[in-house]
Amino acid sequence: MSVFTPLARPELETFLAPYGLGRLLDFQGIAAGSENTNFFISLEQGEFVLTLVERGPVQEMPFFIDLLDVLHEADLPVPYALRTTDGVALRELKGKPALLQPRLSGKHIKVANAQHCAQVGELQAHLHLATQGERMIKRKTDRGLDWMQEEGTEFLSHLSDEPRALLQKALDEITERKEKILALPRANIHADLFRDNAMFEGTHLTGLIDFYNACSGPMLYDVAIALNDWCSDDDGLIDGPRARAFLGAYAALRPFTAAEAELWPTMLRVACVRFWLSRLIAAEQFAGQDVLIHDPKEFEQRLAQRQQVHTPLPFAL
Numbered sequence: 001m002s003v004f005t006p007l008a009r010p011e012l013e014t015f016l017a018p019y020g021l022g023r024l025l026d027f028q029g030i031a032a033g034s035e036n037t038n039f040f041i042s043l044e045q046g047e048f049v050l051t052l053v054e055r056g057p058v059q060e061m062p063f064f065i066d067l068l069d070v071l072h073e074a075d076l077p078v079p080y081a082l083r084t085t086d087g088v089a090l091r092e093l094k095g096k097p098a099l100l101q102p103r104l105s106g107k108h109i110k111v112a113n114a115q116h117c118a119q120v121g122e123l124q125a126h127l128h129l130a131t132q133g134e135r136m137i138k139r140k141t142d143r144g145l146d147w148m149q150e151e152g153t154e155f156l157s158h159l160s161d162e163p164r165a166l167l168q169k170a171l172d173e174i175t176e177r178k179e180k181i182l183a184l185p186r187a188n189i190h191a192d193l194f195r196d197n198a199m200f201e202g203t204h205l206t207g208l209i210d211f212y213n214a215c216s217g218p219m220l221y222d223v224a225i226a227l228n229d230w231c232s233d234d235d236g237l238i239d240g241p242r243a244r245a246f247l248g249a250y251a252a253l254r255p256f257t258a259a260e261a262e263l264w265p266t267m268l269r270v271a272c273v274r275f276w277l278s279r280l281i282a283a284e285q286f287a288g289q290d291v292l293i294h295d296p297k298e299f300e301q302r303l304a305q306r307q308q309v310h311t312p313l314p315f316a317l
């Protein structure tokens with residue numbers, strides 16, 4: 001399970017006392033998740049999630065706190081950092097940045113249908129609209145196009161002929177289209193909006209979690225990341241009805257631009273490269289350890305399937 005940093009009750013009680021939320025009733029490490037350590041925490045005054053951030057620089061933490069505050073104030077269903085009675089949001093536990101957040105209700109769904117996808121598309125559009133233009137908080141992702149080019153080039157020699165050719169072609173496309181991608185309309189993006197980062201109660205979307213990959217970036221990239229997970233079938237093909245439901249709900253709130261429509265197939269491929277590489281890296285880094293590792297092959301297969309894209313972006317001339 002992915003509890004990288006175990007905690008004992010006394011240290012947890014000491015950590016939680018300044019929130020003034022009552023006695024610790026229960027706590028439990030969360031097995032799901034592959035990047036951070038998370039615990040469900042029951043206090044007298046409610047249910048919470050404690051996150052110890054295991055990846056990325058500590059100086060980035062104020063960005064995540066500020067972004068979640070902005071989204072929370074925009075009435076979007078996301079967690080946010082609770083403050084201690086002294087007003088402190090960012091704490092430290094066992095040398096790691098630590099946040100206590102409200103626990104959202106609901107659970108992840110494994111099999112998405114068009115109704116789920118439409119709700120995710122709609123909420124993603126709200127997220128982008130709430131953080132466009134002046135409201136956008138700048139943060140460069142540490143897994144952007146430069147990172148893909150560097151890590152991708154590094155990994156070419158680890159791969160057999162077919163995947164190597166596939167990756168090389170995608171890296172060439174990134175080099176060729178980089179400037180156009182960076183010129184697309186931007187906002188704050190979640191950048192990891194997979195099924196395991198959304199909560200549903202029945203068919204109702206109750207919220208999004210895990211903003212630790214969030215950054216400022218092209219909104220279309222966020223759409224491509226989400227669609228690759230929510231709307232792929234078992235063979236890695238895009239499922240037309242689910243994709244149209246997702247894109248239609250999104251575009252009803254934020255219509256896509258002509259430049260976005262042109263770059264859509266490229267962006268779907270770039271989003272595959274991002275997760276193919278991060279999964280290859282995690283598989284090497286955590287080999288043999290009790291850590292959740294997602295299968296890199298899934299994104300190799302999706303990248304192969306995205307050489308042709310038959311679901312265009314809905315775009316009115």
Ligand SMILES: Nc1ncnc2c1ncn2[C@@H]1O[C@H](COP(=O)(O)OP(=O)(O)OP(=O)(O)O)[C@@H](O)[C@H]1O
Nearest residue numbers: 030032033034035036038049079102103104209210
């Ligand atoms: N605010 C929350 N409300 C309810 N459940 C939560 C919350 N935050 C985290 N969880 C639970 O903890 C699990 C792991 O959280 P999270 O996705 O943030 O971890 P991670 O290691 O960053 O995962 P990932 O592999 O997606 O990067 C989630 O799948 C969810 O079940």
Ligand SMILES: N[C@@H](CCO)C(=O)O
Nearest residue numbers: 034192194275279294
């Ligand atoms: N959602 C990512 C893991 C966390 O970033 C993946 O499935 O590879």
